[in-house]
Amino acid sequence: MSKMFQAGPTGETIRSDCQVFYTPGSDTLRIELKSRVEVLFSESIKNLVELTLSSLGIKTGSVSIVDFGALPFVMMAQIETAIKRAHPELKREALPDFKEHAKYASSFGRFRRSRLYLPGNQPKLFLNAGIHKPDCIILDLEDSVPPAEKDGARLMVRNALRTLDFFGSERMVRINQGALGMEDLEAIIRHNVHTVLLPKTESADQVIAMEAKVNEILKSKGLKQQIYYMPILESATGVLNAREIAMASKNNVGLAMGLEDYTADIGTQRTLEGKESFFARSMLVNAARAAGIQPIDTVFSDVSDEKALRASVQTTKSMGFDGMGCIHPRQIRPIHEEFAPTELEITKAKTIIMAADEAEARGLGVVAVGSKMIDPPVVKRAERTIKMAVDTGLIPKNWKEQD
C-alpha cells in the first residue's frame, strides 16, 4: 500500500480550515468528503476538489477531506499542499481567481504606523483582518510558522493574496531566510505583494540578492510590478550595518527592528524600559532617516496591557520611529492614536503650511513664519503631520476652509 500524505491543521478546535489526506494510486480517483457545512456546500466542495485536482494534473489516487468550514481558497491550498508533499517535483499550481479587490497598489511614502502580523498557516485570522484597518498586513511565513508547515503556509498566503480584500492595507509578506526565502518569493511575488519583509538582515548583499531574485521572477513571467522591501534588523551585525542595508535598494521603504532576537544576540533580555536596545533603535532610526526611508519599531507583545502599549508607543514615537508591529487587532487603534500628532504639533504644522501656501502664491522662494525661515524638510514634515491628523479624524479634510 502506498503512503498517505496529509495537509492541514491538527487538534481539537479547528475552524474555517480543513484537513486533506492523499494516497497516490494508479487506477481511479476516489474522493471522500466529511464536512461541517456538508448540508449547504457538499456539491460546491466536490466541484472544487475535482477542479483543484485537475489543475494539478492528478487523475488517480484517493483524496479524503475533513472540512471545518474552510473557504474555497483555504481548501485549495490544503489540497495542493497534500498533493505536493506526495509529488515534490510537481510544478503545476491550482490558483484561485485573482479578485479585483486584491489588485490595488501601494505607495512609497504611505503610513506604516501599524503592521499586523498574521501567521501564514492560520487562514481564519486572515479573513477579517482588513476590517480593523491596520496600515499594513503581514502574512508571515517566517517565525510564526513551524518548519514542517512552511510549504503549506506559502500556498495559503499565495491564495489569500489572490482572494481576500484587505481593504486598503499594504499587503506585506515576511519571507524566510536564505534558500527557503527564495522559494517563498517564487510562490508569492506574482500575486500583488506590495512589500517583502526580509528577516534577520545583516548585510546589503542580502537585500541585493533578494531584489535580484524578485526581478528575475518578474522578468521570466513578463510582469512589471512595483515591489518594495523592508529589511528587519535582528542582530548586532545587522544593527551595525544599518546604513548600508538601508541604502541597498531604492525600493526599500523602511527599516524594521526585531528586538527578541537582537537582545538575545547581544547577550541580554528585553525589558519594559528598553535601555538595552536604545543604541540599536537609535542607530536604526538614524540609518533609515539618512536613507530617506521609514524607521519602524518592533512589536509590543503583551496584548492585554493597553496602558503599557500606549506608553511604549510614546517612547517609540519620541525616538523618531514612524510605526511599529502589532500581533493583535486590538493593538491597532492605540498605536494609531499615540502616533497621531498632538494639538500643538497640529497648530504648528498648520501655521507652516499656511505660510508655505502664501509664499507660493506670492512667488517667493523662501517660506517664513514671522521672522523665522522654514526649510523645505520642515514643510514636508508639516504636511505629513496634517495628513495624519486628517487620517485619524483629529481635523477635517477641509481644515483650510474652516480655520
Add this chain to the structure above:
Amino acid sequence: MKKKYEFVKNAAGRMVPTEVNGKAQFPFQGIHGYKPTGRKAAPPVSSCSDYPMDGNKIVGSIKAALEQAGLKKGMTISSHHHFRNGDLVMNQVFDAAAELGAKDLMWFPSAAFPCHEPLIKHLESGVIHHIEGSLNGPLGKYASEGKMNGLAVLRSHGGRWQAIQDGEVHIDIAIIAAPTADAFGNSTGDRGPSACGLLGFGLADSMYADKVIVVTDNLVPFPCYPWQIQGQNVDYVVVLDKVGAPEKIVSGTTELTRSPDRLYISELTAKFVRAAGIMKDGFSFQAGAGGTALAFAIYLKEMMIEAGVKARFVRGGSTKYLVEMLEEGLTDYILDGQTFDLEGVRSMRENEGHVNTSPFTSYNWHGKGNFASMLDVVVLGATEVDVNFNANVVTHSDGQMLHGIGGWQNCLFSKCTILPIPAFRDRIPVIVDQVTTLVGPGELIDVIVTERGIAINPLRTDLIEATKDSGLLIRTIQELKAEIDDLVGGIPQKPRLTDEPIGVVKWVDGTVLDVIFRIEDRR
C-alpha cells in the same frame, strides 16, 4: 404513524398547519391583523375554607403535592426557567409523576435546558406526551429529529403570557421553583442559596393555573418579602434540600467577548446609535447578555459619558455592566426581565431603580400596551437575515432547530431594532435570499450591522437620512450579500427537508407564523 397536517398560506406567504397538537390555529394575518375577542381565561374560584387557617401550606414531597393537586393523565404541567441550566426541580417532578402512573402529560416550560436531558426517558415512556416551550440542548435535538409526539410550539416570552391569558394553553399544575419562600407560598427570587433575581416567567403560571406548587430550599418565616409570587395564588409549598445549582443559575461574572471581529461589530453598532441621533438625554435601550450585545452596551456607555448623556431606562437581562450604569447614574432605571449574574441579583435587592418586570408588563401583545414599543433602540442577535430583512433565530441555515425565541419577537416593536451579526460564520453566510424559518417579519427589523458594513431597511428613510453623512460604511443588504457570497464560494444549496413538521413558530398574537420541517436523515 405520523400525523397528516393540512396547510394554509398565511399573510407572510408561508404554508402553516391549520391544527397543532389537537388545537385549531389561526394563520398569521399581518403584524396588526389579528385581534381576538372574548374574555381572558381564569382559574377556578377558591375558598379559604379549603386552606389551612394558619397559612401553612407545606406538604411533605413533590409527589405528595402532585397527588393532592389531582395529577392525572393528559394534564399540563408548567415551569419557569429562571434557574436556567441549574434547575434541579423539574426532573424530580416528572420522576414523581411517573411514579404516580401519570401519562400523556404536556410540559409547558418557559424554556428547557441541557440539564433536562433526563426527561427524554419520560418522553419515550409516554409520561410526557410533548413539550411546548423553548428547547435548548438535547431536548431540542430530540424534537429536531422528529422523535417527539406532537409539535414543538415556539413562543416568545410575551407570546407565552398571551397563550396562557387567552386560554390557548390551560395550565393544570404550575411548578414554581423559588429561591426563597414562606409556608404561605409568598416567594422571591432575589435571595437565598439559589438566588436567580426575579421570577417573572412564572408569574402568569401562578395567576392562571388551576393548582400552584411552590418548591423552595430556603423557607423563611411569614412574610417572605418582596413577594414576587403571591401566596394568595399558591396551593402547596414543598421544601427540598436544594432546588438549584447556583453556579449554573447565574454566572459569577459575565465575561465579555474577546473576539476582535465581534468587538468591532459591537462598537460599530454603538456608533450607529450615536450617529442616528438615538443616543440623547432621556433615551432608552435594551441589549441582551450575548457577547456582542454586552460589548455594545459598554461602547455605548463610553459614548454616553463622553457626550454627557443619561438614559431614562434600560431593559435587561441585567448584568454587572448595566448595574454599573445604574450605580454611576447613567440611567435612572433598569427594567429587568431576567438576571444574568450575581451583580444583577445584588442590585435587584439593593437598588430602588432596579425594577423587576414580567412578560406581562413588558411584552404581552394582548394587553393595553407594553414596554417593548417604547424602547428607543434594541440590539438583538439572529442566525439568518434575508434580503427583505426577515430574520430567523430558531433554526440554522442547515435546517437544524437550535434556539428558542425568548423575548426576541417582542423586542422587534422597539423604535429601532438593530441586529449586529457577523456576515458569515465558518463558511455559512448570514444574509440569505430567504430565511429558513421566519421568526421576525422584515418590516420590524431596521438595521443589520456586520463587520463588512451596515444595511438599513429601505423602509427607514429617516435612519438612512440621519446617518448618510456619518462616515459609517452604509451599504445595501444586497451589496453585503454579494460580497459574502463571493467570499464563501457561491450561494449555499438548500438543506433537504421532509414534509413532516416538527414545530411551529407563533407570532406574538398567537397566530402561526411559520413551520419547521424535519431535515432528511443523513446517509
